[in-house]
Amino acid sequence: MKIKVYSPLNPLLKKYIESIYILTHTSEERPAKYITFPSIFTIVSISEKSKTINKGNKLIIRQCDENKIETNLVSNFNKPVYVQYEGEINEITIYFKPLAISSFLKHELSHYNSSGFSEFSPFEDYRKAMIEILSLQSDTEKIQAVESYWLSKLTGFQHNFLETVLSEIMCEENAALTIEELCKKNAISRTTLNKHFGRHICKTPSQFKKILRFRNAVNKYSSDNAGKKLTDIAYGVDYFDQSHMIREFKSVTGFSPKVFFKKTTALEKKQIHWLFL
Missing domain, CATH: 1.10.10 (Arc Repressor Mutant, subunit A)
Structure with missing residues (x-):
């Protein structure tokens, strides 16, 4: 499995989009298995010729040539999710900053959010446009086309x-x-x-704040300039103390901070933290 993370190329989109990543998995590779963790971002993904089996906090994405495209939304991401890729997968995922996707949508975000992993087709031309984008050969072409499409939907909020x-x-x-x-x-x-x-x-404000603290702790730990003492991290990102940090980490990730940082892998200049299985 290969993954490449891009920052928006268009200066205007930098206000709304944190990052875009392109993920590919070949049919020759063994299934890729990992656990991903809660995020404050609104996540939109498109995948070519695939079918996802959704079992609560477990997603199995399989090659399915009969299904031209899958288009999904993840917005109420509050617990760890097990992800498994099988077969040939060609996927593009966009991380919208908190509230930012509202500047592109006709309705409130909750209108599109039917489950933890919702089918997402917010515009009449969306599926057709995404199929065309996924068929492009180079990552650069795909990123440019994705940005151009979303810019055409920008209305403000x-x-x-x-x-x-x-x-x-x-x-x-x-x-x-x-x-x-x-x-x-x-x-x-x-x-x-x-x-x-x-x-x-x-999300509720409390859920958002808890996930934000967790993500700030992860970023602080990953910083080249940061010390690795958990106590320093705890006080630096709004935990009352180390015990508070341990409780919330277990609530958000299922692991203590010590185990989480030991087991997870930082990818793409530490922009992604997954636990590979």
């Missing part, structure tokens, strides 16, 4: 408070702020915030 609250949650200086304090600061109720997070991000 405005919300009374979500963008502000999300920005405050993600700001390191506000890491210690509780959800209640954020609500008070923005003059909204916890119930209202939960409702709008559910509609547009498909």
Whole structure:
């Protein structure tokens, strides 16, 4: 299995898309098996001639020549997921930044989110366009075509408070702020915030904050300049103490931080962390 991660080429899309990766798996290779972990991003994937068997937190993606394309959305990604690739696979996956995909969609994100791994076809021309993109030969052509397509759907998004609250949650200086304090600061109720997070991000604010802390810890651990002491990482990313970090890591990943960092593999300049089996 080969995977290559790209940053958006178009400057405008950098505001909305964190990264795009292209994954290929040949029919001669043994099945690729790994565990992937919760993310704050909204994930959109397209795969050529494949069929996915969805068993809760287990996805088996198999070559299926009769099925021209699979198009999927992952937005309420809160627990580890086992993934297995079998046969020839040609896949493109886009990581949209939190709330960013709303600038392209006609409806709220929850409208498209029917399950943890939802079929996703947000526009009339989507499947046809994605089939054409996957048929392109070079990665560069594919990336350019994907970006061009999504740029053509950019309409913008405005919300009374979500963008502000999300920005405050993600700001390191506000890491210690509780959800209640954020609500008070923005003059909204916890119930209202939960409702709008559910509609547009498909997570609760508490889930989002927990996953954000986890991802910040992973990034800090992976940083070339960071020390490897878990205590330092814990205090650096808004855990109360190391015990708090251990509890949340087990909740999000199923592993303690020590075991997680020992077992996972960092790919593509440490942009992806998977546990290969």
